[in-house]
Amino acid sequence: MAENANALVGDTASLSINIQGRDEMVIVTARGAARELSRELGFGIVDQTRVATAISEIIRNVVQYASEGEVQFRVIEENGQPGLEMVVVDQGPGIADVERVLRGGYSTGNGFGRGISGARTLMDDFELQSEVGRGTRVWMRKWLR
Ligand SMILES: Nc1ncnc2c1ncn2[C@@H]1O[C@H](COP(=O)(O)OP(=O)(O)O)[C@@H](O)[C@H]1O
Ligand SMILES: [Mg+2]
Numbered sequence: 743m744a745e746n747a748n749a750l751v752g753d754t755a756s757l758s759i760n761i762q763g764r765d766e767m768v769i770v771t772a773r774g775a776a777r778e779l780s781r782e783l784g785f786g787i788v789d790q791t792r793v794a795t796a797i798s799e800i801i802r803n804v805v806q807y808a809s810e811g812e813v814q815f816r817v818i819e820e821n822g823q824p825g826l827e828m829v830v831v832d833q834g835p836g837i838a839d840v841e842r843v844l845r846g847g848y849s850t851g852n853g854f855g856r857g858i859s860g861a862r863t864l865m866d867d868f869e870l871q872s873e874v875g876r877g878t879r880v881w882m883r884k885w886l887r
Pocket of ligand 1: 843857
């Protein structure tokens with residue numbers, strides 16, 4: 743497992759996907775990429791699903807609320823521990839009340855407001871930065887254990 747992960751670390755293990763327009767197909771593509779990368783890294787089926795679900799929710803938000811952005815996947819290693827890093831950046835309207843969105847249960851769409859708070863609990867590291875009128879950046883990591 744560790745050997746497999748080491749082979750993946752580096753430039754060849756990074757992948758980026760453009761998000762453009764309201765086409766939800768990109769959710770399926772990113773979900774597949776997340777699952778594939780985490781499987782190759784040695785994640786079990788449960789963690790593969792956690793990672794795939796988290797990225798689905800964050801990309802669904804870009805499609806729904808921003809419609810222009812990019813997701814970047816990177817296989818990383820810190821202190822000998824491999825992990826998967828996913829960064830989603832958009833140039834949408836941004837989020838005015840980040841605290842409220844992180845708490846969950848708040849939606850300006852017709853959702854449950856559980857996408858971001860859910861993704862946060864599924865990942866090990868999670869950071870959301872947003873600026874109204876400029877866009878949003880979500881940074882998440884999951885470690886192999
Ligand atoms: N990328 C984004 N750009 C702008 N607003 C966003 C973005 N992602 C989330 N939001 C805002 O945060 C709210 C909560 O998002 P989320 O937790 O995914 O729940 P839901 O999508 O069900 O509303 C959304 O209703 C929306 O107002
Ligand atoms: Mg959502």
